[in-house]
Amino acid sequence: TVRKDLTYACREDKNCIIDKRQRNRCQFCRYQKCLACGMKREAVQEERQRGVKSEETNPTSSVRDLSMDRILEAEQRGDTRSTGGLDPGPTIDYLKVGPASLVPARYKSPVSSICHIANRQIYQLVQYARGMPHFSSLQPEDQITLLRAGWNELLIASVAWRSIEFLDSDCDEPPLGDVVDNLNRRRLVLAPGTPQLMAISPNMTLHRNSAVQAGVGP
Structure with a gap:
């Protein structure tokens, strides 16, 4: 890790599901997904010390420079890894866009x-x-x-x-x-x-x- 120089290991096959409910299940897979989503080690803030006022962060930090395309691409890679590389199935188009009228x-x-x-x-x-x-x-x-x-x-x-x-x-x-x-x-x-x-x-x-x-x- 970045802050405490800890080393984590995955107990499974390094493809654990990391979502909102299971983000603490595996620290190794969570860290890897953070890197896949564009996290940079040098952009991680140091741990705050009690009684010491933290320095103001630069609003133009590289963490905020992630483009939407990179985020979507990383999310797709994470979904593929979570499903074991299997195709999640064809997209059902009529659930996306339905007809505005029943008239032929x-x-x-x-x-x-x-x-x-x-x-x-x-x-x-x-x-x-x-x-x-x-x-x-x-x-x-x-x-x-x-x-x-x-x-x-x-x-x-x-x-x-x-x-x-x-x-x-x-x-x-x-x-x-x-x-x-x-x-x-x-x-x-x-x-x-x-x-x-x-x-x-x-x-x-x-x-x-x-x-x-x-x-x-x-």
């Missing part, structure tokens, strides 16, 4: 587009509700409560309204009764043999089969 990769782009458009629709619904005379006279807390309780029904009604096929080209907007009848008749699922499309927004339509396969449809 080929459907992630359409689903992201739907979510983005739905966010815009909800924002427009909130702005529309705030413009209603009776709604705007309510307390802000009551407005938030009503919007949280009914945003999904309003969004479905908006999709149903955009999904109605017009027979009269002169009609700009369908009456509310047609929207309700459309919801009650089809429940957002079109009859067999007809194009099963839902108009999510004026510029985007979604086929029902694609929504089902992506896990966002009925």
